[in-house]
Amino acid sequence: MSKAETKELLNIKNLTIHYITEDGTVKAVNGIDIQLNRGETLGLVGETGAGKTTTALGILRLVPNPPGKILGGEIFFEGEDLLKKSEVEMRHIRGNKISMIFQDPMTSLNPVLTVGEQIAEVIQIHEGLGKQDAIEKAKKMLEMVGIPGNRHSEYPHQFSGGMKQRVVIAIALACNPQLLIADEPTTALDVTIQAQVLDLMNNLKKEFQTAMILITHDLGVVAEVCDKVAIMYAGEIVETASLEDLFENPKHPYTWGLFGSIPNLEEEVERLNPIKGLMPDPTNLPSGCPFHPRCPKAADVCKKQMPKTTDLGNGHKVRCLIYEGIVKA
């Protein structure tokens, strides 16, 4: 049981995932490190196309192949490298120890199977229960996410968007996973429903001591739910810090930019200060630091030199030449 007692649950080292297409190689994830302890929640924040979803699919080894390919790195989960596991071993982990909630509840459920069947399936696979017992447990899971158990025999189209996302959450939590990956779980929902779903996830996470990676582009959601934050840009993690550190003392110019894009009620500002320019094309990333074309602090050296990770202490890490003492802040 020594493995279960260690604090560390997930340790991703130098993970690289590319999509190799005829039109060029999409460099989706470029050497990222993520470290997560049991029961902790990490917010993975970044713009659309930063490689967040690819990272998540990479952890479950569900990157569509072809064209996607995990080119290198290690993903240690409970001390074992997931990239070295066989497909059969991975199937025992998916939905059981690691489960995932996808972005769009409208399309994540199979339209021709009842919600009860869809929840029961994951229970049958991993807990070896018979069909009847699994359905009974599925009903309990439905009750837990706030849906009457007797609706288990209904089909997804008979539920609203928020309800469907609850069903998806019930599927993800049915086998009491160690790690839950939630890929923008509230983006497709109405604002009022968003708050409900977040509350629900927060409560269930505490109840079951589940660690979570919450993928989002919404810093408000991060502030509400996360213990620590990783900021992702063009397939790299440019800054990691505890929630307090990141909000009070952001270091990376990109993180500054993200905060500048949020309206602030307390300050009187004429207009928002969004980050100039667009995310670079991942088939053709700029040389040096990938953020340099949009960076207000960029110097000539940023075009050539790739920044290394600088540890600022207390788990606060940043990838910027400013903190290597090469560029003036």
Add this chain to the structure above:
Amino acid sequence: MHKYVFRRLLMLIPVLLGVTFIVFSIMYMTPGDPAQMILGEKAPAEAVERLREEMGLNDPFLMQYGRFVKNAMMGKFGRSYTTNREVFAEIFSRFPATLQLASLGVLIAVAIGIPVGIISATKQYSLFDSISMIAALIGVSMPNFWQGLMLILLFSVYLGWLPSGGYGGFANFILPALTLGTSSAAIITRMTRSSMLEVIRQDYIRTARAKGVNEKTVVNKHALKNALIPVITVVGLQFGYLLGGAVLTETVFSWPGVGRLLVDAIKQKDTPMVQATVVFIAVTFSFVNLGVDILYAFVDPRIKSQYK
């Protein structure tokens, strides 16, 4: 559901009116005189004229059509000009042959098309996929009558294994059923493949994989049922089409079915027989389609909830 079926049956009325009107017009406008045909080339002109008057062929077009509709509503489609038998009795005596051939053809098509389509989709761009897609392309491109002739040439003339035509034992079925089956199989293969390819990319398939479902179950349980709807449509259309008598194939293999009955009736300008056959084909086709629509409800609960 009952209401839905009833409404669909009501819709048959305008369909049949349209179909009969068009066929009646074509038969009216094509050259040739049924009275002359009945009495023979050498019959005296007065006799022909008398028969024309008797048969109502001298009446205006709309009057003739109206009389046809009126009789048809009372179930009277008349007698064949050539055999003088009740037309529907003739059709019903021919139908079993067509039904057997069509069923066997569709069975072959489904047995080949669906599995090959599924494997092609799950192994996209593999050697198997390329070969089956080329085969399917050949299958849809080959005209039935030509394929039938080639099969006769090979298996009946050169090898002498199978009879070249006629109706009777199981051996007689093989070549015509194969002819019908291969072209339908090609269409069903292509449809299954493209439908599966679309479904396999859906988010709920990713959800199933993320649950730890094995690939076989992902394909057979999660993907197939969703991919089946367009496939059922095509199978239904093919079956409906074959039930109406595969005109060319039945002719090539001298198969005593509805299709050949129609061809012979057209050749002899046997208007009542042509009319009745076409009505019969339209009704069969509509019923098969209705059956397909009802089948949808069992596959997709979203469609079921619309059949109110």
